Amino acid sequence: MSVVVYVAAGVLALSGAVLFRRPRAGVRAVRNPLTVSTCAAIALGALVLVCSAPLTLAAVNDLTGVPNFGAPLTYGMLSAYSCSLFILLINWRGGSRERIRRMVLLGIAAYGALIVAIVVLFALADAHTERLTDLDTYYADTPFMREMIVLYLVGHSVATIGLCAVGVKWGREVTGLLRTGLRLILIGSMLDVLGFQLTKYTAVVARWTGHDLDFLSTVIAPPMASLGALTCSVGFVLPRLLPSLAAHWHSLRDLRTLGPLWSSLRFASTAPPPPGSWWRLPRERLQWREVAIHDALLALAPYFDDRVRERALGGALRAGRSAHRARLMAEAAMLCDAVRQAAARARPLETPSGYRLHATTSAGTNGLAELVELAQEFTRSSHVGTVRVGTVTATPDRTRGAP
Structure with missing residues (x-):
């Protein structure tokens, strides 16, 4: 007893x-x-x-x-x-x-x-x-x-x-x-x-x-x-x-969803390594990863090509996708192209796109939701595997410090 x-x-x-x-x-x-x-x-x-x-x-x-x-x-x-x-x-x-x-x-x-x-x-x-x-x-x-x-x-x-x-x-x-x-x-x-x-x-x-x-x-x-x-x-x-x-469970889910996108973009991010270690709470890790991804997206902006986005948008709409899904697919395609060009150390476009990703223009929880959706569409893309290989090969020393 x-x-x-x-x-x-x-x-x-x-x-x-x-x-x-x-x-x-x-x-x-x-x-x-x-x-x-x-x-x-x-x-x-x-x-x-x-x-x-x-x-x-x-x-x-x-x-x-x-x-x-x-x-x-x-x-x-x-x-x-x-x-x-x-x-x-x-x-x-x-x-x-x-x-x-x-x-x-x-x-x-x-x-x-x-x-x-x-x-x-x-x-x-x-x-x-x-x-x-x-x-x-x-x-x-x-x-x-x-x-x-x-x-x-x-x-x-x-x-x-x-x-x-x-x-x-x-x-x-x-x-x-x-x-x-x-x-x-x-x-x-x-x-x-x-x-x-x-x-x-x-x-x-x-x-x-x-x-x-x-x-x-x-x-x-x-x-x-x-x-x-x-x-x-x-x-x-x-x-x-x-x-x-x-809230922490949802943060962990979003953190894992953003993982493939971060693996492809980390070489372009100039965000400082996260403080602490592996046991930090999911919400804190998610906040750092979100900031680091936004930093990488800003660095990749000179490589954004409107022609790639518009071709992908037209193809998605002709395939019967909704306007929201077509826009995500177009942004993911443009981002994939920008990552490939940056990883290959190509010169930025002389006239880069003035288009801004919805994930970078939305604030708060809406911005995180847009970023998670973009990451999901980016992962579905057939180009993700190629992008990831090119990224890691080009900059092996940038893989440290990720949460």
């Missing part, structure tokens, strides 16, 4: 680290109360899982020399996690800075008092028999321990039920990834409420009434708590991380 709990804690902690240290967000994350409270909730959830593992409980008990000392430590951590959920709810709801600050301090005071009460009740209780997996039910009838167990469960229930209520309300008001994230948080909170808290309550009350349902607390509750925490962490991270991952 300890291994499963440790794995769940590790995944939980990793999701928090990724959310906090996602690309270009580190400094902004420190200044964003919502991000800080989310990461704090995830981190404390991971600590609760680590503390609740039987191996950790045994180690804590041995180190302190106090039987069951791991119990108030775990319950205190769980109360701190509940407090972080309460603070997260406050930041989600928003409002004036003063109101948020007042509510946060109120939540910290309430759960701080709960943690103190847990420690005091444990100190007053007679709990000298070490129990690593069934402490809640074993000491369910023991004075002070009974109150401690009820207090930590009630404190955790207040926070998670509030999280469920907010998830249900806001799930109807938002759309897209945010709605998906809220639904995952709601599912995780319900797993916690029904799979962990309800089973704990049931097992403890069964002990009070003279029945034995300990398996609910020892067998069902721990994995359900781990599953609920993991589901909530996915709900927290998904809406904030997935758009960035999708």
